[in-house]
Amino acid sequence: MNNYETVFIMNPVLSDDQVRETVKKFIDYLKSKKATISHEENWGLKKLKYVIQKKKTGFYYLIEFQADGSIIGNFEVEFQRDERVIRWQTIRLDKFAMEYADRRRKKLNEKAKAE
Numbered sequence: 137m138n139n140y141e142t143v144f145i146m147n148p149v150l151s152d153d154q155v156r157e158t159v160k161k162f163i164d165y166l167k168s169k170k171a172t173i174s175h176e177e178n179w180g181l182k183k184l185k186y187v188i189q190k191k192k193t194g195f196y197y198l199i200e201f202q203a204d205g206s207i208i209g210n211f212e213v214e215f216q217r218d219e220r221v222i223r224w225q226t227i228r229l230d231k232f233a234m235e236y237a238d239r240r241r242k243k244l245n246e247k248a249k250a251e
Contacts, residue, residue, distance in 0.1 A: 137172075137202045137204060138202065138204070139174075139201075139233075139234055140201055140202070140208065140227065140228055141199070141201075141227055141233070141237070142198070142201075142211075142224060142226040142227075143196065143197070144196075144197055144224035144225075145184070145188070145194035145195065145196055145197075145221070145224070146196075146220050146221055146222065147194065148191055148195065150220055154220065155195050158218065158220045159197055159199075161214075162199065162215075163199065165211065166199070169203065169204075169210075169211075170203070171202060171204075171207065172203070173200070173201050174202060175241060177198040177244075178196075178197055179195075179196035179197065179198065180195065181194070181196075182195075182196050188223055191222060194222055194223070200229075200237060205228070208226055212226060
């Protein structure tokens with residue numbers, strides 16, 4: 137089992153329900169393939185660095201998970217098939233990336249508790 141992180145950008149014209157439905161679709165796909173979801177973050181609507189499909193903004197979402205490497209190819213095919221997703225990237229996390237992700241999560245938790 138390897139650790140992975142996927143960030144994907146959804147079309148900015150989607151409603152909140154459509155965004156939740158899209159995220160649920162990909163999480164359910166991972167769970168059906170026996171992946172373990174370790175962390176999720178909704179980054180919300182953000183401005184894109186450059187125009188993608190004539191869009192200047194998009195809904196960003198991050199999923200960290202543990203899975204067998206053989207499912208990643210089919211997982212990315214699911215992104216290609218979904219018209220609501222305009223970009224995605226999946227990376228395998230090494231031990232240094234895992235340490236960074238843990239520190240980032242702890243910082244987010246501390247910030248949330250302070251508010």
